[in-house]
Amino acid sequence: MLEVRALAKHFGGIKAVDNCSFTAEAGKITALIGPNGAGKTTAFNCISRTMAPTAGEILLDGERIDHLKPHQVTRRGLSRTFQITRNLEDLTVLENLVVQSKVHGWRALFEPAITKEELKKAEEILAFLNITRLAYEETRNLSYGQKKLMDFGALLMSDPKIILLDEPAGGVNPSLLAEIVEHIRALNGQGLTVLIVEHNMELVMSLSDKVVVMAHGEIIAEGPPAMVQTDPKVLEAYLGGTNVEPAHA
Incomplete structure (x- = not known):
C-alpha cells in the first residue's frame, strides 16, 4: 500500500530523516517507533506532504505521491492525524468532520454548505465512534480525549485507503484509549491499512x-x-550503552 524509498529531510546540516526506507502492507497495521528525536513525525510530515522531502520517493499503491500537494495526497486515499489536535473551535463536531470531506472542485460552490450525503456520512462516523451525543457541541467545549476522537472521525470523511495516526494514545486516559484501539482494530478488520x-x-x-x-x-x-522488541540495536537505541543484552522469553 505504502512504500517509502530512501526518504530524506534535512534542515541545514541536520539530517532529521536520512535514507529512510520501509513499507506498510495493505490491510495491515504497521507501527513506526523510536526514541524522541528519531525523525518519526518528520517522516510522517513528508509522507503526507505537509512537508516537502529533501530526497527520496513515496509511493501509494505503486504511484508516486511525493510531488503532490497535501489535498491531492488525501484524494489519493491517504489521511492523517497530528500529535496535537487540529480543529476549528467555533464549529460543531459535525461541522469539523464535514470540512474534512473530499472536495469536488468548483461544482462544490453551487452545493449546500453541508450536503445530505456528507451529513449522513458524518452521522455514521459519529455513531461508529460512539460520540453522536457530541454532534452539535462546539469543539471548544470538548475534552482533549474527545477532540482526539473527533480528529479520528474527521480523517475517515475522505474515504482513506490508509490512515496515519501520530501518537493516538498521547494524553488520552486509559478508558478512552481502549475505545480508540477498538476503533482501529474494527477499521483494520474492514480492510483499512494503518x-x-x-x-x-x-x-x-x-x-x-x-x-x-x-x-x-x-x-x-x-x-x-516479537522479533523487534528483542533486537539488540533496538534495545541499545532505547536504553543506551553498548552492553545491552536482548531480552529472553
Whole structure:
C-alpha cells in the first residue's frame, strides 16, 4: 500500500530523516517507533506532504505521491492525524468532520454548505465512534480525549485507503484509549491499512502486525513485534550503552 524509498529531510546540516526506507502492507497495521528525536513525525510530515522531502520517493499503491500537494495526497486515499489536535473551535463536531470531506472542485460552490450525503456520512462516523451525543457541541467545549476522537472521525470523511495516526494514545486516559484501539482494530478488520507512530510500547506490540524502528533519522530494524522488541540495536537505541543484552522469553 505504502512504500517509502530512501526518504530524506534535512534542515541545514541536520539530517532529521536520512535514507529512510520501509513499507506498510495493505490491510495491515504497521507501527513506526523510536526514541524522541528519531525523525518519526518528520517522516510522517513528508509522507503526507505537509512537508516537502529533501530526497527520496513515496509511493501509494505503486504511484508516486511525493510531488503532490497535501489535498491531492488525501484524494489519493491517504489521511492523517497530528500529535496535537487540529480543529476549528467555533464549529460543531459535525461541522469539523464535514470540512474534512473530499472536495469536488468548483461544482462544490453551487452545493449546500453541508450536503445530505456528507451529513449522513458524518452521522455514521459519529455513531461508529460512539460520540453522536457530541454532534452539535462546539469543539471548544470538548475534552482533549474527545477532540482526539473527533480528529479520528474527521480523517475517515475522505474515504482513506490508509490512515496515519501520530501518537493516538498521547494524553488520552486509559478508558478512552481502549475505545480508540477498538476503533482501529474494527477499521483494520474492514480492510483499512494503518500506519501508526506511538510511544506506548504495550499498545504497539499488541496492536501491530509489523514494527519499523527509527533512530537518528534512519531505520535500524523492521519486522514482527516479537522479533523487534528483542533486537539488540533496538534495545541499545532505547536504553543506551553498548552492553545491552536482548531480552529472553
